[in-house]
Amino acid sequence: MNIDSLIKEADRCVKCGLCLPHCPTYQQRQDEGDSPRGRIALMQGLAQKKLPLNENLFNHLDRCLVCRACEAMCPSEVKYGELIEATRATLFNETAAPSGRAADMMQRFVTAPTHRRNLSRLLRIYQRSGLGWLTRHSGLLRPLGLQRLAGVLPKLSSALPTQRYHPPIGEQKGEIGLFVGCMGDSLDTTTTHAAIKLLTHLGYGVHLPAKQNCCGALHQHRGDLKQADRLAKENRDAFDGLNIDALIYCASGCGSTLQKLEPMGCNDAPVMEIGQFLAQAKWPEALTLRPLSKQIAIHLPCSLTHVLKQGHTPEALLSKIPGITLLPLPDNQNCCGAAGDYMIRHPEIADELRDSKLRQLDTMRPAILVSSNIGCALHIAAGIRNAGLKIEVIHPITLLARQLP
Ligand code: SF4
Numbered sequence: 001m002n003i004d005s006l007i008k009e010a011d012r013c014v015k016c017g018l019c020l021p022h023c024p025t026y027q028q029r030q031d032e033g034d035s036p037r038g039r040i041a042l043m044q045g046l047a048q049k050k051l052p053l054n055e056n057l058f059n060h061l062d063r064c065l066v067c068r069a070c071e072a073m074c075p076s077e078v079k080y081g082e083l084i085e086a087t088r089a090t091l092f093n094e095t096a097a098p099s100g101r102a103a104d105m106m107q108r109f110v111t112a113p114t115h116r117r118n119l120s121r122l123l124r125i126y127q128r129s130g131l132g133w134l135t136r137h138s139g140l141l142r143p144l145g146l147q148r149l150a151g152v153l154p155k156l157s158s159a160l161p162t163q164r165y166h167p168p169i170g171e172q173k174g175e176i177g178l179f180v181g182c183m184g185d186s187l188d189t190t191t192t193h194a195a196i197k198l199l200t201h202l203g204y205g206v207h208l209p210a211k212q213n214c215c216g217a218l219h220q221h222r223g224d225l226k227q228a229d230r231l232a233k234e235n236r237d238a239f240d241g242l243n244i245d246a247l248i249y250c251a252s253g254c255g256s257t258l259q260k261l262e263p264m265g266c267n268d269a270p271v272m273e274i275g276q277f278l279a280q281a282k283w284p285e286a287l288t289l290r291p292l293s294k295q296i297a298i299h300l301p302c303s304l305t306h307v308l309k310q311g312h313t314p315e316a317l318l319s320k321i322p323g324i325t326l327l328p329l330p331d332n333q334n335c336c337g338a339a340g341d342y343m344i345r346h347p348e349i350a351d352e353l354r355d356s357k358l359r360q361l362d363t364m365r366p367a368i369l370v371s372s373n374i375g376c377a378l379h380i381a382a383g384i385r386n387a388g389l390k391i392e393v394i395h396p397i398t399l400l401a402r403q404l405p
Pocket residue numbers: 012013014015016017018019020036037040070073074075076077078
């Protein structure tokens with residue numbers, strides 16, 4: 001979006017204020033500058049050069065979670081997501097504001113596949129040695145500013161197989177390209193293993209190209225569109241030439257950037273979130289999932305509801321498990337505070353938003369919480385650990401794969 005279109009789009013805001021009660025930062029701070037309406041006015045003033053860029057203005061825009069709850073509620077359909085993305089890109093080029101050691105480390109970790117996989121290997125050894133617990137609890141990381149980052153690290157499961165193609169089991173339905181992103185091959189291999197198992201059992205051959213990389217969502221959030229475009233090109237090249245029916249991804253947070261990659265593959269394969277794909281796929285008639293008599297809470301990430309408009313799919317899919325009790329979190333329309341690297345850069349706001357989810361979980365006491373986005377899952381799981389609750393946090397796909405016969 002260029003400056004002229006930005007000013008025109010911001011003009012479409014009629015200042016009705018209907019979005020204000022849905023904005024988490026406005027709810028917390030009760031400051032017009034931290035509301036969608038206020039931010040739109042600031043972005044417009046900045047673009048028209050009527051407002052100077054100062055620290056106060058920068059902070060109002062930086063505190064936005066880009067959860068897009070405001071956009072979903074706006075009767076005028078103002079494209080808030082595009083406005084903030086374009087503004088952050090300008091700010092990124094003009095200010096080069098530091099994001100802090102932990103956020104910088106996170107950005108480096110996600111974009112270098114070899115470095116990422118090697119570091120995950122080391123982390124697995126480190127966690128199994130018991131040193132992970134010791135380092136986290138001894139305060140050794142505090143002077144390095146990494147305590148917070150270490151606090152969200154999950155217990156890592158086994159590395160991904162080096163096998164690049166997983167053939168279908170039973171009658172073949174089609175071919176899938178599986179995008180695993182930066183987390184699916186490092187901190188969240190559990191979900192990737194589950195996706196391969198589920199898709200192959202449903203009759204899909206799964207391609208896992210080695211050269212794929214991070215989707216670039218973290219960079220896009222921050223305004224670094226150059227890096228996001230570079231990653232998009234890498235991913236397009238990684239999947240190019242594969243004869244696939246769809247390109248599937250598991251972390252809903254990858255959706256807004258990956259959708260820009262369409263069409264992919266040599267036959268214009270659509271790009272889809274795995275839940276969306278599975279909800280419309282024809283399941284083998286003979287396949288019955290094993291029953292589960294447990295209470296399962298459902299967290300809906302903003303990326304799934306407000307961006308992809310697929311908030312209904314986790315419940316629809318998990319209902320296939322006989323005996324299951326599904327409990328959507330009562331405030332699923334509100335952001336949990338993870339929002340990419342926001343949980344590292346704005347820990348106080350992020351934790352306050354998460355506390356509301358933790359209070360609900362404390363009352364509900366489910367056995368498992370499912371979340372379709374790894375960033376949200378890590379942030380909420382860290383809160384669950386700190387609160388001493390015994391609730392497992394997994395992707396809905398992991399639960400479905402566990403219940404395969
Ligand atoms: S963004 Fe939409 S809902 Fe919010 S004040 Fe403007 S027109 Fe109203």
